Amino acid sequence: SLVRFHLTNLLLTNPGEKISDPDYGVGLRKYLFENNTAGTLETIKNRIRSQVSTYLPYISILQLDVSSPPVAGGLPGDIDEARVNIRIKYSVPSANVVSDLTIPLSL
Numbered sequence: 035s036l037v038r039f040h041l042t043n044l045l046l047t048n049p050g051e052k053i054s055d056p057d058y059g060v061g062l063r064k065y066l067f068e069n070n071t072a073g074t075l076e077t078i079k080n081r082i083r084s085q086v087s088t089y090l091p092y093i094s095i096l097q098l099d100v101s102s103p104p105v106a107g108g109l110p111g112d113i114d115e116a117r118v119n120i121r122i123k124y125s126v127p128s129a130n131v132v133s134d135l136t137i138p139l140s141l
Contacts, residue, residue, distance in 0.1 A: 037126055041093065041135055044085055045120070060085050062120070062139060070118065075100045078120070086124075096132070097123040 047059030060081050068074045079100045086093055099121040120137045 035131075035133070037090075037093065037124075037129075037131065038133065038135055040090055041086070041122070041124070042137070044089055045082065045137060058085075058089060062137065065118070066139065070102055075102070075118065078118070082120070082122070092126055092128060094125045094127060095122060096125055097121070 044058070045060045045062050048061040048064060049059045050056045052058040060078070062078070065074060065078055079098055082098060082100075083095060086095055100118060102118055118139045120139065122135045123132070124135070125132045
């Protein structure tokens with residue numbers, strides 16, 4: 035859908051890439067070089083919420099999960115610090131639409 039396209043574009047666009055609005059974009063790729071900590075994951079969440087409310091105000095975020103998956107074959111509680119999964123459950127109230135978007139990132 036067009037809404038999914040706009041949301042994905044907002045998440046993947048780096049601030050400064052859009053000449054007409056240098057503040058546009060979450061810039062998920064820039065986090066590829068950050069340490070994968072709880073603080074970084076929280077920063078990503080806050081940036082997503084802020085950007086969606088500013089640039090896509092017709093979208094309501096119902097659930098936002100930014101987390102690292104468990105290590106395959108690892109001990110319980112071990113996370114894969116090289117990967118981050120972003121899952122957004124959102125709605126577009128004016129169109130009576132509810133959908134999910136999942137973006138896996140490898141750091």
